[in-house]
Amino acid sequence: MTVRQDIHSPGIPVLCLPCEARHRGVCGALDPDHLVRLAKTSSRHKIEPGVELIGDAEAVDSYSNVLSGVVKLTKSLSDGRQQIVGLQFAPYFLGRPFKVESAINAEAATAVSLCTFPKATIDRMMRESPELEHRLLKQTLNELDEAREWMVTLGRxxxxxxxxxxxxxxxxxxxxxxxxxxxxxxxxxxxxxxxxxxxxxxxxxxxxxxxxxxxxxxxxxxxxxxxxxxxxxxxxxxxxxxxxxxxx
Amino acid sequence: MTVRQDIHSPGIPVLCLPCEARHRGVCGALDPDHLVRLAKTSSRHKIEPGVELIGDAEAVDSYSNVLSGVVKLTKSLSDGRQQIVGLQFAPYFLGRPFKVESAINAEAATAVSLCTFPKATIDRMMRESPELEHRLLKQTLNELDEAREWMVTLGRxxxxxxxxxxxxxxxxxxxxxxxxxxxxxxxxxxxxxxxxxxxxxxxxxxxxxxxxxxxxxxxxxxxxxxxxxxxxxxxxxxxxxxxxxxxx
DNA sequence: CGACGTATTGATTAGGCTCAAATCCTGTGG
DNA sequence: CCACAGGATTTGAGCCTAATCAATACGTCG
Structure with missing residues (x-):
């Protein structure tokens, strides 16, 4: 997927121009320079419902933004009992920085479109741009709040x-x-x-x-x-x- | 509580020297300079079991490190049903950056000792030191993993x-x-x-x-x-x- | 020792699970 | 366009786990 700069919109890759996640989610934290570098290695995918995105305990070498659709995050017990531990709506970020994946399974619940980029690129940018890490922290804190809200629902x-x-x-x-x-x-x-x-x-x-x-x-x-x-x-x-x- | 520098251990405040949280938790991310500034405004407290640390929907203007004991984080429904949504063990960080508190209640489950400092100090340091925010992100990701692990337990x-x-x-x-x-x-x-x-x-x-x-x-x-x-x-x-x- | 709060144990009830059957939607092919 | 197949959903009957209500035992502290 080729990406060139748009002369009229200073420094924003054309791929990102119509993207509704550009200002929200993690991309909103990136300056045009970083956005260009990220767009160079990113690609869009359409995923059918039911397709597994991240397998349990599988090595993950890419992150994604959810552009549309819903991704379900599940955990299972060995006898087959399953629990959905989170739903990822657009424009949220999908992936788990700093860690061999935490025994979570991600699967497209609906038709999903993703913008995917290599883990390495984001990890490097995170070191360069505190603003990016800041966004990620904010999203993670939100997910934690949501998880705790659901703990009340599940338990009580x-x-x-x-x-x-x-x-x-x-x-x-x-x-x-x-x-x-x-x-x-x-x-x-x-x-x-x-x-x-x-x-x-x-x-x-x-x-x-x-x-x-x-x-x-x-x-x-x-x-x-x-x-x-x-x-x-x-x-x-x-x-x-x-x-x-x-x-x- | 007075704090002066220890001549033998370059730049580390005496208050922090014997602290088991100094290398773990958020403090481990601070350089001596920041540590000194933080220690200047921090104070230690002993809390009795059952004492409420953070009230539901209460404004919070301080953060704490848990030095010993266990703090329980709870959420309740209006009819009194209650759910513990997290347990904070030493040496973890207690507080919720960037937000009016998320309807969570914190209470000492056992006798607890805390090292408390003003929210403003940490918030400022977070802007100066990416390493601090990095630690916080890591801890938050861990808490998220734990919360999700418990969702399986609660639900299934x-x-x-x-x-x-x-x-x-x-x-x-x-x-x-x-x-x-x-x-x-x-x-x-x-x-x-x-x-x-x-x-x-x-x-x-x-x-x-x-x-x-x-x-x-x-x-x-x-x-x-x-x-x-x-x-x-x-x-x-x-x-x-x-x-x-x-x-x- | 006595009193209070905490924990255990017992009897009964009820909410949600299991197993089973019927119904509804979707999509496909004639 | 309609018939049919397959899966998803709804509905039903009976059971079982955990909740509720109630009483007893334990432990701590004055």
């Missing part, structure tokens, strides 16, 4: 609250139209029922039952198994199990 | 496996004598049964029952409710639910 919520919390989280991440004004949302679930159950520590039967319960109660509508409409976000929030004193 | 393990996993984690963190040779361990539980249940997403009754089960099965011995002996770590590991293909 009922199955109904778990499913409601999941829908709310997806709504906030996928549907850009979720604004305080309308208080409604509408989106396609990026996960199958089985994936949702692996995310919530439930079985797919239980997930299904609680979804129908929310549907019967008029909190959500479901079309074609995947498309969800939430007329009143507040009603959904009420089923999530009160968040302690503090707002999300 | 049975109560027996949860309790066994908890004991194993404590053994590895507390008892320095856990070596592959002897394969035995011996430690005081830093948490009450109620705390353990908040950590594992169980009730204290269930925790108690599974502890007795492990005791009856000869996997552990318990004296005075708190002191635990594990004769064979491997036997304990067997009850933790197989880790998928990869070792911890």
């Amino acid at each position: 919520k009922t199955s109904l609250e778990k499913v409601a919390s999941f829908l709310l989280m997806i709504a906030r991440n996928i549907d850009s139209s979720v604004d305080p004004a309308t208080r409604s949302a509408c989106f396609d679930l990026p996960l199958t029922r089985a994936d949702i159950s692996d995310f919530l520590g439930l079985t797919n039967e239980t997930v299904s039952r609680q979804l129908t319960r929310l549907r019967v109660d008029g909190v959500i509508r479901i079309e074609n198994n995947r498309h969800v409409t939430v007329d009143s976000i507040s009603r959904l929030e009420q089923r999530c199990g009160g968040r302690g004193a503090t707002a999300l | 393990k049975t109560s027996l496996e949860k309790v066994a996993s908890f004991l194993l984690m404590i053994a590895r963190n507390i008892d320095s004598s856990v070596d592959p040779a002897t394969r035995s361990a011996c430690f005081d539980l830093p948490l009450t049964r109620a705390d353990i249940s908040d950590f594992l997403g169980l009730t204290n009754e269930t925790v108690s029952r599974q502890l007795t089960r492990l005791r009856v099965d000869g996997v552990i011995r318990i004296e005075n409710n708190r002191h635990v002996t594990v004769d064979s770590i491997s036997r304990l590991e067997q009850r933790c639910g197989g880790r998928g293909a990869t070792a911890l």
Whole structure:
């Protein structure tokens, strides 16, 4: 994939110009010079749902930005029990700096497009540019917050609250139209029922039952198994199990 | 608390000389100059068990290193359900850079000694010293790995496996004598049964029952409710639910 | 020794799991 | 366009693990 500089936009590689991740995610931390160097070695990929991106305990020599779609991070026990430990939405960074990979599995949950670059390039730039490491620290702190939020959900919520919390989280991440004004949302679930159950520590039967319960109660509508409409976000929030004193 | 330089150890503040956290944790990233500046504004505290260090949604203007003891990080739902989302052992760093605190509560689980310094000092040093931010990133990535490990435990393990996993984690963190040779361990539980249940997403009754089960099965011995002996770590590991293909 | 908090043990209940069957969507080929 | 195949999802019946409610034992500290 050839990359040349665009004369009109000083120093920004053409590959990056239309990229919605350029200002967000890690790329936003890079100056034009670094961006050019990174773009030289980066390439875009389309990934089909279900394709494994990073195998458990596999050596990883590349990082990626998620440009669209959702990537699920999973961990499993030897008898097959599985837990999704994170969902990576655009424009987030995918990879684990400084370490032989931590027994995590990454798999495309939906169709995914990635911008991939060699580990070595980023590792070198990280040493040169504190701003890059700063962004990475920020993202990691966010992921830690999210992980801890889900620990509460996994450990202390009922199955109904778990499913409601999941829908709310997806709504906030996928549907850009979720604004305080309308208080409604509408989106396609990026996960199958089985994936949702692996995310919530439930079985797919239980997930299904609680979804129908929310549907019967008029909190959500479901079309074609995947498309969800939430007329009143507040009603959904009420089923999530009160968040302690503090707002999300 | 006065601090002066020690003539024999070039540039290291006396306060820091005997500190076991000086080379580990964030302090290890500081050059003598920074260490001196930090030590000038830092102070040591002893905290009683049960004392709240950081309130939910409270503004935090200081960071701390945990020098001894265990700090529990909790999140709660409004109806009182609580989940421990992390345990901070020495010599780790306590605090959340760049953010109004994320609805987390920190409380001394055991007697704790802290080395506390103003947020502003660290924030400034972080801008000056990339190495400091690097350490912080590493610690945060570790905490993220741990959080994800516990998500598997919370979501997919049975109560027996949860309790066994908890004991194993404590053994590895507390008892320095856990070596592959002897394969035995011996430690005081830093948490009450109620705390353990908040950590594992169980009730204290269930925790108690599974502890007795492990005791009856000869996997552990318990004296005075708190002191635990594990004769064979491997036997304990067997009850933790197989880790998928990869070792911890 | 007595009192209080912590932990254990017991009996019962209930939420979520398992196994099993029916239904719905998607996509394919005639 | 319709029929069919295959997987995903929903629904149902019964069971089991962990929660709940309740009482007893233990340990610590005055």
